[in-house]
Amino acid sequence: MIPRYTRKEAADVWAPQTRFKIMFEIEAHAADKMAELGVIPREAARVIWEKGRNAVWNPDRIDEIEREVKHDVIAFLTHVTEVVGPEARFLHQGMTSSDVNDTTLAVQLVRATDLLLEDVDLVLAALKRRALEHRMTPCVGRSHGIHAEPTTFGLKLAGHYAEFQRAKERLAMAKFEIATCAISGAVGTFANVAPEVEAYVADKLGLAVEPVSTQVIPRDRHAAYFAALAVVASSIERLAVEIRHLQRTEVLEAEEPFDPGQKGSSAMPHKRNPILTENLTGLARLVRSAVTPAMENVALWHERDISHSSVERGICPDATVHLDFALRRLAGVVERLVVYPENMAKNLDRLGGLVHSQRVLLALTQKGLSREASYAAVQRNAMKVWRGEGDFLGFLKADPEVTLSDAELEPLFDLGYHFKHVDTVFARVFGEQGSLTAAA
Amino acid sequence: MIPRYTRKEAADVWAPQTRFKIMFEIEAHAADKMAELGVIPREAARVIWEKGRNAVWNPDRIDEIEREVKHDVIAFLTHVTEVVGPEARFLHQGMTSSDVNDTTLAVQLVRATDLLLEDVDLVLAALKRRALEHRMTPCVGRSHGIHAEPTTFGLKLAGHYAEFQRAKERLAMAKFEIATCAISGAVGTFANVAPEVEAYVADKLGLAVEPVSTQVIPRDRHAAYFAALAVVASSIERLAVEIRHLQRTEVLEAEEPFDPGQKGSSAMPHKRNPILTENLTGLARLVRSAVTPAMENVALWHERDISHSSVERGICPDATVHLDFALRRLAGVVERLVVYPENMAKNLDRLGGLVHSQRVLLALTQKGLSREASYAAVQRNAMKVWRGEGDFLGFLKADPEVTLSDAELEPLFDLGYHFKHVDTVFARVFGEQGSLTAAA
Amino acid sequence: MIPRYTRKEAADVWAPQTRFKIMFEIEAHAADKMAELGVIPREAARVIWEKGRNAVWNPDRIDEIEREVKHDVIAFLTHVTEVVGPEARFLHQGMTSSDVNDTTLAVQLVRATDLLLEDVDLVLAALKRRALEHRMTPCVGRSHGIHAEPTTFGLKLAGHYAEFQRAKERLAMAKFEIATCAISGAVGTFANVAPEVEAYVADKLGLAVEPVSTQVIPRDRHAAYFAALAVVASSIERLAVEIRHLQRTEVLEAEEPFDPGQKGSSAMPHKRNPILTENLTGLARLVRSAVTPAMENVALWHERDISHSSVERGICPDATVHLDFALRRLAGVVERLVVYPENMAKNLDRLGGLVHSQRVLLALTQKGLSREASYAAVQRNAMKVWRGEGDFLGFLKADPEVTLSDAELEPLFDLGYHFKHVDTVFARVFGEQGSLTAAA
Amino acid sequence: MIPRYTRKEAADVWAPQTRFKIMFEIEAHAADKMAELGVIPREAARVIWEKGRNAVWNPDRIDEIEREVKHDVIAFLTHVTEVVGPEARFLHQGMTSSDVNDTTLAVQLVRATDLLLEDVDLVLAALKRRALEHRMTPCVGRSHGIHAEPTTFGLKLAGHYAEFQRAKERLAMAKFEIATCAISGAVGTFANVAPEVEAYVADKLGLAVEPVSTQVIPRDRHAAYFAALAVVASSIERLAVEIRHLQRTEVLEAEEPFDPGQKGSSAMPHKRNPILTENLTGLARLVRSAVTPAMENVALWHERDISHSSVERGICPDATVHLDFALRRLAGVVERLVVYPENMAKNLDRLGGLVHSQRVLLALTQKGLSREASYAAVQRNAMKVWRGEGDFLGFLKADPEVTLSDAELEPLFDLGYHFKHVDTVFARVFGEQGSLTAAA
Incomplete structure (x- = not known):
């Protein structure tokens, strides 16, 4: 996550606090069901919620434990025991780390995608307003960068609107892909944890049950997810490149908003540069870069290996946070885009x-x-x-x-x-x- | 298309003959509607179908004309005139090359995807049969390549079955993405061709109407298409890698079919190598390589440029043909996989x-x-x-x-x-x- | 290899005939050295050269044999025996298929790279001539697409010249990377073939000896090779994009050569489109797409697996042939670029x-x-x-x-x-x- | 930068403090030369160094200013004026932001690469020591995962040693690629800054002069740089995959170091998993993911646009820091790898x-x-x-x-x-x- 391209709301999804809270809730929901099934004492489940519900987990302490045990979930559970007390020993019965980690990741990705869906709505709203505004604003249509035939600026924007409608559907589908819960125990056989626990936790978290998990949720889902984000990023790039072209000195049919006080160039005070859309072009490249590693993550060995983990520690926050930022920035640029119909008319006559x-x-x-x-x-x-x-x-x-x-x-x-x-x-x-x- | 990884049925989709036949049909259907709308003579449309319906177009002649006019669709239309006669001058009225090319590509991609859907069904059928067969065949589940807990070979295959069900849905969605028809004329304004023509041709070809085309069908669709294929390829890789692991000398729980007469190694006559699944691993990499250029194709300039064209001449046939081959090969490997339950039992005790x-x-x-x-x-x-x-x-x-x-x-x-x-x-x-x- | 982006000289490098001829020469040179070392009869080596030196190998026959034995090198050797006679049984003693295949590939890549080096020289020559011609032709320099300060068109071209000088060095380095010979036998131990054979064949073919081969030449070399080609392709794209910008209707400072008889658009007869540089932009994307699979080929299992093979059957011919075509096309565009100094002056005043x-x-x-x-x-x-x-x-x-x-x-x-x-x-x-x- | 895969030494290269210190030094060295050339007062240059040499720049204050002026270098220079006093107005005369930013980036990449070169030396030293130790330790060589012929464990390691020697050369070459200084002013014409200033600063910083900069240092250099890093990452992956294979339960010829107190699995206390090399496999994917965006950065528009900037804010720290971590981790794994010659012997007989x-x-x-x-x-x-x-x-x-x-x-x-x-x-x-x- 590059700080300057990160909104707080998006970063919060990936904060250690958020993660530990979700992890606790998964474990505690599972404990509720296990208590109901008679696997653990009902009282233990009650105490766990009571003491843990509003607990503030201490990431530094968890890191400290992890340095000793070299295992992230064991470190977390040890810390939970420190906070919740001895009842915590009933947590995680028959579960594996991946049950917690993968389901937590699913919740985080769902939340991140919900932000992205809101963002796309902002882009759509801005595109629609400006498309209707410029529905009959004549401008030249260009193929190969060469004047072709007349069109309207509204038609241009309508095309991008349709593309972002598809972007929205792709994000909705991507969310559907990764919104599953797996609590199936070691190598996914439910030997030590009943399928009812998985169903219960899934329901509490608003996730679907993963039909077959092999200790991990299969990574074709995540590959499809990041591919969807990358296509959305490419659509951002297309609109960004359009605006960059329109702002060229010789064209100047539209311009990014330029604030009083802003400096275009340290050396050339006359400059007004399309830096926001250039930035979006670059962010699109960054978001797309998650696709290849996500696809390389699919072929885990046998029931699982952990090679995907380091990749996902990078691409999950980075791709979602930067895409969130890019969509917001794009919505703002479209909303406040300065349009020059007179220059469009002039170019059309050229x-x-x-x-x-x-x-x-x-x-x-x-x-x-x-x-x-x-x-x-x-x-x-x-x-x-x-x-x-x-x-x-x-x-x-x-x-x-x-x-x-x-x-x-x-x-x-x-x-x-x-x-x-x-x-x-x-x-x-x-x-x-x-x-x-x-x-x- | 690498000949040894190409099935004839898949290659035929991309043959010049196929392409020219589709192009003719698009133009001729459009002519029918134009005749109905009174734009061109009804008689012209009739003659065009009569003389062109079963015509065998001559790719060499079209190439020859293209070398002169340096424009592929004009070359094609010129050749149509040679075959159909003067009525052909009524073809293509108000249309652009992209109307024909992009809609032709949509038809070809639909056909290619229909093959892929059939292929996935073969993979699913094989996986299901073998999963049911080995539903209760015990074997060790492995995480990190290390023995974890017992599972069954049927469960392993069931997981892959579920993944290929998702593959099928992804292919169906990918087909939906690219199954659109655009006949909207220069810069997509319908100035010289009525939207009714587009609707008519779309209907005849079983395609949806592209809501906004800017002379070209927007390339976010194709990016999403190739991304879907790449995820399917990654799922192939996962199953291929599983089989490669199982065939390792020290593991030998399953083996690819090995024909009498086959030679495993030119130097070491004792070898029986998992070369089919290694090949599938490589083909997966090849199919995935289409994703990045497909995404780079999205941001065409203004209403269109033609940078996507050379990319698509490569990736459209290559990715679909190789994926078709890979899925068929995979179905065969699964169908005929030699399974060694006794070795599974031995390993489980190890x-x-x-x-x-x-x-x-x-x-x-x-x-x-x-x-x-x-x-x-x-x-x-x-x-x-x-x-x-x-x-x-x-x-x-x-x-x-x-x-x-x-x-x-x-x-x-x-x-x-x-x-x-x-x-x-x-x-x-x-x-x-x-x-x-x-x-x- | 897309036929329309393939020069015959480049395709010939990858023709089956070429490949079989190189394979024969490797085997025959090895036989010479083995004869000298007393491993096989001198007479056998003599007869092999005599009968095989100018033989025309029959790819169809080799394919036919391969369909039976399912092994490409054994199929080749069987065919050699058909042509050369019983002495051929002395060929390939202690060698493996990879000794022949990998060394053959090295020779092919060297030849392909020699073509690329010639091509870059053409680009450099064209850039230099035009840079000197327009050394003092004033034009506006643009940052962010916005007029910045004056520069000269010659300076622009000089920058690209310097970049293609680097391209040349990168290609030379890439050639150096892959120009190695490995004849080390099964798992690379030289157990059944003396290192002297490798040294002799390497010398005959103008290759270096691969210090450690594990039956295969390590694939980090090929990854570095395709990465170098991809950087060169990106440099092509930069110059292509510059020309596309300069040809925009509103800018029109330069234009691709436009032949009499050429048609810019089937619908709009007034168009003159920068289709060559748009095509180069697309070809750059295609060439770059070889990088990821080439890198995924590096981590072969243990002493080797064959997953790289299908990838290389695609990317080796495709990337080299298309880059060769692109460099030639670029040289032609630069050489014949129509430059409009008066428009440059007009824009500068704008x-x-x-x-x-x-x-x-x-x-x-x-x-x-x-x-x-x-x-x-x-x-x-x-x-x-x-x-x-x-x-x-x-x-x-x-x-x-x-x-x-x-x-x-x-x-x-x-x-x-x-x-x-x-x-x-x-x-x-x-x-x-x-x-x-x-x-x- | 993922904190758990980040060494402090590597992170420091990318710390704001480091960056501002380098920026100041570039400006101050340039001022020295300008003073010598009579462009600015000698006294100003002296005061600038005196007050700025050991200044602690305040990133928060600079951020605050940037929020107003929306320009990073202007914000920095404004802060320098706050610290150094009115003499600072003589800084940056005739220079552009890119002169400072690109040259600063060059210094940072050089320093990052120096760390990588040290890291590779550690890997080489560990590989050499273990290769010599196991020079004659027999083990089976495997092709296709199948036993092929005997080799020694030392030979395996020697192959990886040779590959990391190439990695070292590639890193040295990559450093050479990006170690250039550009101070050429707006659009690179030196109109307002003398080439002597560039030569002087380059010399002070140990960089070469960029022959032609177009306000920015051309990005083909950075593309080549990240491609080199990606090849090194792929070599890491190959060795990591080898170790993962060797640690498989059925093979167990070698094992990652396993500390007392470490827990292999939260659920299965018997597990000892090759998590370090699995982690390296994932880190290799992450490092490689920088290649495509770096190549997409090459084709900046005209004399420059700023789309590369957001990409580089991500990939420059991420790829170098994670590769540094991965190489160190790999060196440690090799150094402390537990080797089981008796198991190797057993497998060889299998x-x-x-x-x-x-x-x-x-x-x-x-x-x-x-x-x-x-x-x-x-x-x-x-x-x-x-x-x-x-x-x-x-x-x-x-x-x-x-x-x-x-x-x-x-x-x-x-x-x-x-x-x-x-x-x-x-x-x-x-x-x-x-x-x-x-x-x-």
């Missing part, structure tokens, strides 16, 4: 009407010219405009092979023509609201 | 009863010894066995601090104790059938 | 003199104003220009807090001031020739 | 002499039998042994097609035969010392 070349092409072929001849005629005149020799409409009118009258040619240069299906797309993306209440 | 250490620990604590003292007593005696000094039960009986009588100790070494919940797990994984009809 | 803001800042501080006050004064006036309210120099002259006279302010806007160290940098990069003979 | 099958094969072919017939004869008898039907030598003596007398067969089962070239390999790897002084 190519002297060439953005209408396809309509001319289609009109020519519909007039009966072959596709190849039409293409050649349009391209020939376009290249003259490209070379700065004049205006596209003028050249077309003057070209004898262009079999369209001036009256036929002129309407082909109408901008509105391109926007007749904006409503269709908005209805697809935003539903009725998107379709009908642009002004709202 | 540690002189140490695999029962936990039960002794639990019994001691239930007798009232503190957890720490119990642990120390068990570990002390276990280490003597570990050093080869004798038998675990004997040492325990002789240890004055072990507060269990011989009559209490002996039943703790019963193997059957560990298998009492095998049925529970089988019922979770295989449902009624798994639970009740092991012998069937 | 910000109304803001690119000189740093000089004003420095002059103010040298006049005694504090750094903070100077920065505030410059930024305040710059923001007015940014908002299009007027000209930078004019605002500065009018600002009472700007403690510089008009006579002091005006020379601060001299473009030449920024180019006084171009020669210094060129001398560093191109040496004397770069420094002194720009016009030559 | 296959009833099959490990000698190649010698029999060779002897048969040298007796004149064809390669194919020899192979069939040996394999036929080996498979009987494999099936547990008896002893290899016995079967061979009884087989009439085996044309070797008992007197010829028996010496083929001599173990020493396989070790005759151990000295050769040790001489290659360890030089004279390795060759001659095993006992020393």
Whole structure:
């Protein structure tokens, strides 16, 4: 976790205190069920909750014990005994460390994902508001970085909105993947712990029961989880790169919010740089870097080895915390993005009407010219405009092979023509609201 | 596509013939709808289907044209004109290359995924059959490569079965992700092609309509697709690594099928090597290697650039074809895996009863010894066995601090104790059938 | 290998014929030395060379045999016996398949790398020629996509030249890494083959002796090799992205070569798209994708397993062939890049003199104003220009807090001031020739 | 940086204090040279050093300023002014933030790499000592996890030693890659800072001058750096996996050190798990995960963007600190590895002499039998042994097609035969010392 890219709410999920609290609750819930099943005394379970429910666990003390016993869960349980008293010896009966660790991790990942889902909602809300605001703001669409045909700025944002809707579904699915509880004992046979304990704890924690755990929860789940986060990060990158492009000096169709007092460059006081979206581009790379190690974690040996553990101590907090930060930052950038419709209009005119070349092409072929001849005629005149020799409409009118009258040619240069299906797309993306209440 | 890891059925999906046939159908279906909408003559659409439906497109000729025009779809359309005649000029009206290319790719990926889904079914069937067969075959469960506690070989396989059920769901979800059709014209505005055309073609091809395409189908879908394949590959690796471990000389609990006539080593005629599962381990790495470039493809510039294209020419055939091959190979290995229950039994005995250490620990604590003292007593005696000094039960009986009588100790070494919940797990994984009809 | 991104020379390195020829030569050289050591008859070695030297090996026949014996090297040797006769039984004495396969791979990788080194020389030559040509062509330098300060187009290219010099060194080092020969027999003990045989074959093939092989050449070498290729691919991407930016409609400072007859877009005849550099961007992603599986190949089990083999059948040809293609394509793009100095000049003027803001800042501080006050004064006036309210120099002259006279302010806007160290940098990069003979 | 995998010495390299101290020194050295060149007053440079040399910079205060100005280097310089006084306004003349940041990063990476080089020396020393100790300790060599032929444990370790020698060279090369200083001002033209300043600071810091910086040091260097670290991590993984295999219950040829008081499992007191090498396996995955983002950082836009920065805030400390920890841990494991020669001997005998099958094969072919017939004869008898039907030598003596007398067969089962070239390999790897002084 890089402090400057970490929100407190996200960091808290991974704080030792949070972890020990969840661990205690898993053990204590399990004790309740074991007491009910007659495996341990009911009184022990009661005392454990009483003394442990609001206990503040001491990470330093646990570390100290771990240095001696070299085992993290045994260290935790020893500390619980120090706090709770002798009843704690009834905890963890028939369970293994992984039962506690893996289920704790599931709870933490669920909480982290809940934050991410909230974050995506912020991004979606910002995108929707700005998309509706700029639903009919004309700008040029670009393929290959080259002016292609007119579109609207709202349409651009609607596309990103649809992508973040998918991001939301992917996160929901990712949460579903990792929200399982395993309390199955050594090598997962339930030899010393009843399946009813697992079912009870799962229910208390809002998790599903892991159908087959082999002491550990299978790591294909976590691989799928981090892959989902990485796709979301890539979607962030796409929008960040779009904004970076739009802020380029020569384009300047939109700009990141720039605060009074902010300094763009230590050496060049005139600079206003898209540093937030550049930062998001980098954070996307960081979040994606969790995917490969998460996949390498899947093939644990036999019923389990512990090679995944060090990886997860890194990627679980890092990827979730940085993605949380990135989504929040992105929502803020979209929300406060400074949009310059006048520059969009200026850029749209830059190519002297060439953005209408396809309509001319289609009109020519519909007039009966072959596709190849039409293409050649349009391209020939376009290249003259490209070379700065004049205006596209003028050249077309003057070209004898262009079999369209001036009256036929002129309407082909109408901008509105391109926007007749904006409503269709908005209805697809935003539903009725998107379709009908642009002004709202 | 590496020929030796390629099945013909999978390669056919990516053959130029297949691709051109799909491209033609997209264009011809679009023409039907355009004719209905009055954009092009009905007769043209009829002739196009008549002459093109069963045409054999000539990839060499298309390549030849492309070398001149340096544009793949224009080359294709030019060739269609050569075959279909002048009516072909009505094709592609208002469409862009990406409308055809991206929708074609969607059809190919759907077909490739359908093969993968069939393959996973083969893996599942093999795993289920062998899991039921070995439901109660005892073997040692290992954590960290070290003997832990008894389990059954059927339980091992049931775990992999559950993982491949998830693999199947992931593939189904991945197919859903990429099964969309986009025919939205330049920069995705439908300026020159009606949304009805897209809806019609999508329906004909069994695809969903892409809600917002920006000339291209957004690549977050493909990133999610390849991520899903990579997780499946990782699950293959886990099972492959398990089998490789089991075939180790010192373990030899199972062995890959070994054909008469096969040579294990050019130099050492005694060798029988797990080369199929080692191969699967490598193929898993290959399939996973598609993930990073697929994610780097997401952030295309503005409405599209074409950097994704070269990547996809590689990873789309390679990842799907190799995964298809790997799943088939895996199904075969599982189906014909040679299992040695007698060696499993021998290995289970190897540690002189140490695999029962936990039960002794639990019994001691239930007798009232503190957890720490119990642990120390068990570990002390276990280490003597570990050093080869004798038998675990004997040492325990002789240890004055072990507060269990011989009559209490002996039943703790019963193997059957560990298998009492095998049925529970089988019922979770295989449902009624798994639970009740092991012998069937 | 994607055919359209494959040069014949590069593909030939990986052709079965090439491979079998190298395999034969390794076996035959080894036979020579074994004959000299008295292990096999001298006559056998002579006959083997005589009959095999110019033999055309039949890959189909070898495949056929492999399908039976399921072992590639045994299949090859069996075919050699068919061609060479009974003397072939003296081949491969005490050797293992890996001795032949790994050493063959080393020869192939060396040859592939020699092509890459030639390719980089082409890139370097093109970059140098264009750098010298545009040594003093002014253009704006951009940080964050925002105009910063003036530079020259030659300086830009000089930076890429220096990077490709490093690329060349990395490739040379990568070649050194993998240019080793191992003929050490089963598990690498030389039990049945003398180290002298290895030394002799290594010498004949121009390879170093692998100090310790464990039947296989250790795969850290190959991991380092593919990592080096991936860094080179990333350098290609950087230059490709630069050109894509320069070709943007709004920038248009340079353009990829565009052939007569070429079609930029099937729908929009006016388009001229940077498709070559977009393609290079994609190819860079593909080449990089070899790194992770190559690294996962390092940890083979014990003295070897064969999981690396399937990976290498993919990445060895793919990464080298595609990188070869990409470097050649890049050299061509640089060589024929269309540069527009007049557009560079126009863009440089676009910000109304803001690119000189740093000089004003420095002059103010040298006049005694504090750094903070100077920065505030410059930024305040710059923001007015940014908002299009007027000209930078004019605002500065009018600002009472700007403690510089008009006579002091005006020379601060001299473009030449920024180019006084171009020669210094060129001398560093191109040496004397770069420094002194720009016009030559 | 995961605290439990972080050594203090390694963390210190990345501490804010360290960073600010280096930043100050770069600025102050630059001031010295500027004073010499007459750009700033000599007295200012003197005072700056006097007041700043031993200053303790206040990271909290700098953070506070950064929150206002949103620029890290300006925040630092503002704080320097607070500490040093008004002379600080002469600092940073004509420089950019990247001049300071990138050069600071270079110094930090150099220091981190110096630690890694020391660490590798520890690994090498441990490997060498243990290799010499076990130079002639027989054990079985395994290919594909299957017993192949005899080797010695020393030979295994010698192979890893050779690999870590390469690791050391790769780290040295990686250090060379990133040990450059850039002080070239905005967009790298030296317009406002003389190249002599860069040369002077580089010399003071022990760095090379970056030939062409474009405001930033080109990131291909850092990509190559992290790739090198990743290859080293993969070599760690290979040795870790070897040890994990050797510690398997069925193999138990070696064991990680296990301290009195350590607990292997919370549930199973008998366990002694190879958790250190499993941990190393995971750390290797973590370190490798830096490679892809580092490569994605190369293609910065134009003269620079800042997307690399967030990535590097993560991967620079994480990869170096975790690799440092992993190398130290590995050195400790090797140093204290518990080796069981008696178990090695036992395992070597396990296959009833099959490990000698190649010698029999060779002897048969040298007796004149064809390669194919020899192979069939040996394999036929080996498979009987494999099936547990008896002893290899016995079967061979009884087989009439085996044309070797008992007197010829028996010496083929001599173990020493396989070790005759151990000295050769040790001489290659360890030089004279390795060759001659095993006992020393």
